[in-house]
Amino acid sequence: MNLFAEIRAGIVDALTHLADAGTLPQGLNTAAVSVEPPRDAAHGDMATNAAMVLSKPAGLAPRAIAEALAAELRKDPRIEAADVAGPGFLNLRLSPAVWQGVVKAALTEGADFGRSTLGQGASVNVEFVSANPTGPMHVGHVRGAVVGDALSRLLAFSGWKVTREYYINDGGAQVNVLARSAYERYREAHGLEPEIAEGLYPGDYLVPVGEALKAKYGDSLLDKGEQFWLDDIREFATEMMMTEIRGDLALLGVQMDVYSSEKALYGTGKIEAAIEALRAKGLIYDGMLEPPKGKTLEDWEPRQQTLFRSTAHGDDVDRPVMKSDGSWTYFAPDIAYHYDKVTRGFDALIDIFGADHGGYVKRMKAAVAALSDGKVPLDIKLIQLVKLYKGGEPFKMSKRAGTFVTLRDVVEQAGADVTRFMMLTRKNDVALDFDFDKVLEQSKDNPVFYVQYAHARVCSVLRRAAEAGMVFSDADLAGADLTQLSHEAELKLARQIGEWPRLVEIAAKTNEPHRIAFYLYELASDFHSLWNRGNDDQSLRFVQEGNVATSGAKIALARATGVVIAAGLGILGVKPVQEMR
């Protein structure tokens, strides 16, 4: 249930009544009417702009509409007060019974509270991580993995049918480099000095690959030319790297539904088919590109290439799909891959890319727009860098030595839950600082701790009640006499709970899971605030010794908070804790 949507429906009804009564003209378009929490809580619980947006089409002064609407709305038992303010705002104060109903709804719906049908069962494909299969995942991949996974959970919670997908870049030159690097480690496994030439991957994560190659091939590949082993070793090493990557993802709690291979597109005619599909639309031609201006290219020479007319769909220049030697550019299999996603019938596509792929967005969107005739929207989220710190100091890593901070390092030091939450405390297109010491700090300025602490306190309330001889199930609490929740501080928390379904919808509409993390911090803050007031005012404590009825109502509020925190953390992929340790 989304309270805001329900009240909005009531307002639209009231407007219809006014039109029937002749106060308003018939057939007004109410699409622009919104119901939102006012910025200042003193104005009431909800505010609507109905009078202002309808003023012009109705040909009436906003305040006149607002007055009439207010009178109509006061007949609604849910609405305790309706006041016109400012240029024509209509401020609504809802009856406590409404907020008490929110608490009850949270308890009866449990983990499903806030679940919406926004997606209407449409299918969406979320492609994320897609790290090159040339080594273990490092910090740079963590944020994309977490955002992609949380977004997937958010959309699933909002009524979408979600497929999580990983695109394996196993078709390009970098996997040949991987093969050559692995070959040196294979020689090393035989006691030979590895020759890690410039441009090869120096990381010692390939040592086990060399060992495994020795176990499989013995010494049969030693002193053989590349043509004898390149394909086999590439296959073998890529497979091992993907196994490693899957393990890394599992550490973070990320589970993919589909792994798609770039290599598998070659030789199947899929790339050709995708390009032909574009050609049929007149979007493929042979031509030459202008050199980029303002950037001096020493070795620029005009080349005849096969180009995709991406400018027809909003790109700045047309893009090559084929090199001058007749082989495909990276873009070509990528087009084929997205074509594949479109033909698999997804209603929407989402790509999570690193920020360094910013220049790639327009051409990819152009390709999908062209291939789907504009029917399948593609949203691309660029994930900005994570800067590592330790105790306030930048955390250095040496690329030269081939040592870098891996995903495994991060998860082992900070834990998967903390890592996930922290990665969602910024919107995706802003850089994020991650301090290994700070994220483990137990204080208010650590949002993970603060939210978990609130959940633990809720659990503690239930434990204490049990010690006092009061054992409540969620059903008991939902059936409690919630009219006892009448104190302003309690209703404030209930209001925040009531915002949860709306917040979920906004986050899902904008594909922004970080909003969940911010909401949880606010909810935790309101809960802690109420808890603290119990220090001064005994009547605000959740457990009222010897008074089962009152305790039941107050504990219902606490438990409802816990339900929402657990649901929110669930979307972030974080496990709520029962107690702090």
Added chain:
RNA sequence: GCACCCAUAGCUCAGCUGGAUAGAGCGUUGCCCUCCGAAGGCAAAGGCCGCACGUUCGAAUCGUGCUGGGUGCACCA
């Protein structure tokens, strides 16, 4: 030179896809708590929302043009 992203309190950042007097945490200042439901609490100060036009009843939010920072810019993936 072009494209994309960012610019909000001293610092780190939210800000509901156009709403009212722009919020939070940290820091600062003052008060409270010192076997308590306090790994703290309450409150205050602190803002030309980078700049300038424009659209609108109404702009931090949308548009245009600037300024400053980041990223990417022909056969690299």
